[in-house]
Structures are given as structure tokens and as C-alpha cells.
Amino acid sequence: MAHDLYGKGTWIFDLDNTLYPAVCDLFAQIDVKMGAYISDLLSVDLIEARRVQKDYFMKYGTTLAGLMRHYHVDPHDYLDYVHDIDVSVVMPDARMARALEALPGRKIVYTNGSAGHAARVMERLGVTPLFEGVFDVLASDFIPKPDPGAFGALVEAYAIDPGDAVMVEDLAKNLIPAKDLGITTVWVPTASEWSRAGADGGFIDHVAEDLSAWLAEVAGLDRTGLAD
Secondary structure, eight states, rough: OOOTTTTOOOEEEEETTTSSOOOOOOOHHHHHHHHHHHHHHHHHHHHHHHHHHHHHHHHHHHHHHHHHHOOOOOOOHHHHHHHOOOOOGOOOOOOHHHHHHHSEEEEEEEESSSHHHHHHHHHHHTGGGGGGGETTTTTTTOOOOOOOHHHHHHHHHHHHHGGEEEEEEEGGGGHHHHHHHTTTEOOOSSHHHHHTTTSSSSSSOOESSSHHHHHHHHHBOOOOBBBB
């Protein structure tokens, strides 16, 4: 019997800690780079830099949004710096690739990071040809998730029918605007406190503890990614 999400017209995937497992801990590398950038920019120690970093993340959705608002940083310079990391810790995911290929409908990555970073990660995963495009923070004019305006820009850019779309995301609060638009929501929980913030708000339709296995199930494959 087909899964109720099989046949959806558009699949929207967050990138970091969603398309690849959080245990890869790519964000730990990005976190170090952000701290160093802020420390140098503000001439403060790393403890104060981290306080600023997390404060901006909570207030504005991304650290970059806060730095642009308060210090007019060059977003391209910032993104190039913080995404200059080792992505070799991300392993190819053949099961995910088979599941994505088996799912009808187009696939889009929606990230608060840069398209360049997304491209490197997707190449490591082995899923690049399966995606129609990447909607990054530059495409949203640097307005990050979960701002409803950014979601509106995504829907307009790809002519998405919200009622025929699914969004997959590790940060629960980023699913709120998607649900408000009528998009079916899928939460990929991690151990991070940021992942679970607001998760009890009633806007999550599905939970995928293991995204590759869950997608294989939706696509009608077994847990190895082979057809049932």
C-alpha cells in the first residue's frame, strides 16, 4: 500500500543535519569558524564571540543576519569564511540516493547557508543530480528561516503548490511557516537543543529519526533502499 506522501509534487529539504546525519558534526567546524570571525571582527575573546553568535542566532534566525544588522558585514565574505571546512566527514548515502530517485516529484534544497556549501555536501552524499535546485540565503535576500517572507520567496521562485509539497527539516521551529502555508512537515530530530525547540507546537506531521530509512519507506523500498 502506497505511503500517503508518495506522489507529492515537491520535496523541500533542509541541508545541514538533515540531508546528512548530525553525527557528521559539520556544524562544529562551522561553529569554530563563526567564533573566530566574530572574535576578529569585534576584537573580543572567543567566549564573548560565542555569546554574540548564539544571541544573534536566537534573535535573528542566523548569526549572519545579526552581524549584517549590527555591523554591516559583507555576507559573501562571511559565508566564504565559515563554509571553508572539511566536508569529507560526510559519507556517500546510496540508500538516500535510491530513495530520492524512486520518489516522484521534484526535490529542492532550502538552506540558511550558501549554495556553494550545499553543492559540496550534496556532491559528497552523491545526490546532486536528483535535485532541481538550491534556494539559499542569498536567494532569499539574506532573510533566513523561519521568517515567513523567506518561505514566500521560495514558494514564488519555484512556483510551489503548498498543498502538494513536503518540507523536511531538523530545526522544528523552521517548520512553523511551512505548516502555516499548508506544506506537509517532516521533522528530523537531533540531540541538539536547537533542534527540539518548539517541537511540541502541533505543527509537525511526520517524524523521521533516520531520514534515509524513512524516505526509503515512503518510496516503497526496503530499509536497504531496494524495492520491496
